[in-house]
Amino acid sequence: MPHATQHADVATAELDSALRGGPFHVALRAAIAARGLPLQRVQHHLSRHGVKVGITSLSYWQQGARRPQRPESLRAVRALEEILQLPEESLIRLLTEADDHASAQRPAARSYRAHMEASGVLDRLLAELGQASDGGLDTLGLHERVRIGAHRELAGRESQHIVRAHRDGVDRFVAVHHGDPGCAPARMAVEALENCRTGRVRTHHDTGVLVAELLFDRRLRDGDTYLFRYGVQDGTAGTSREYVRGFGSAGGQYALQVRFETAALPVRCRRFTQHSAAAPRGGRQELAVSGLHHSVHLVEPRVRSGIVGIEWEWE
Secondary structure (H helix, E strand, C coil): CHHHHHHHHHHHHHHHHHHHHCCHHHHHHHHHHHHCCCHHHHHHHHHHCCCCCCHHHHHHHHHCCCCCCCHHHHHHHHHHHHHCCCCCCHHHHHHHHHHHHHHHHCCCCCCHHHHHHHHHHHHHHHHHCCCCCCCCEEEEEEEEEEEECCCCCEEEEEEEEEEEECCCCEEEEEEEEECCCCCCHHHCEEEEEECEEEEEEEEECCCCEEEEEEEEEEEECCCCEEEEEEEEECCCCCCCCEEEEEECCCCCEEEEEEEECCCCCCCEEEEEEECCCCCCCEEEEEECCCCCCCEEEEEECCCCCEEEEEEEECC
């Protein structure tokens, strides 16, 4: 069994390194791998500890697409430390350090704490609408057009989705809009533009989150594709400096275009990626503003879990 022993030694070394330096999702993934537990078994052990966590959430946690923030989720992390035979507070410490580091390193952007507060609010708003974790839809394509107004504000956006149902009976999509700091979600307007109509809308002022049901013209069957388009009129916050889109899992094509008014052109634009809200930004690439339409864009042929966006600087 020399190969098995060698593999176990490598897994243990990777786990020790991840527990020392993080980040959280890498440490969690290394711990699960070192113990040789599939996620279904991890979920089963958590339920025996009186904690309910979905397989999807566990997968997101170890990918870095989401991080535990709610009290129930933090209870799960403490239980995971015991289940995975880790030192007490080892995973909790990595969560806390990432929170502090993000707040210190990115003062101009929305902090990691703000992202987590918004995530907790979003979960509650989705629960109010009875929305399942994945909505029963896979994204094949998402094209977004963002407008920055003459006062440098996020004036609004338009999104076109191409989706495919992976179960019968899906008849809606819940759109999420996260405005810039200082926005007023109650004053925003949701517009159903093509192949959908607006249903219930929920907002949360402190975090700037708006969620809206977009009702389809028919119920989809497993495997059916559907195309729809909607817009959000915002314009309620101050100076905008970026637009980001998060993806919980790998998917189809994503295209983002940001258009600026002639009277308010940025001096610099860059695309960027992040593995998670707590991770440093990487993959930066300069984008030239087109002379005629005053816009920049990015295209991801196949998105990966994490965050992609465009940031810009004003004079």
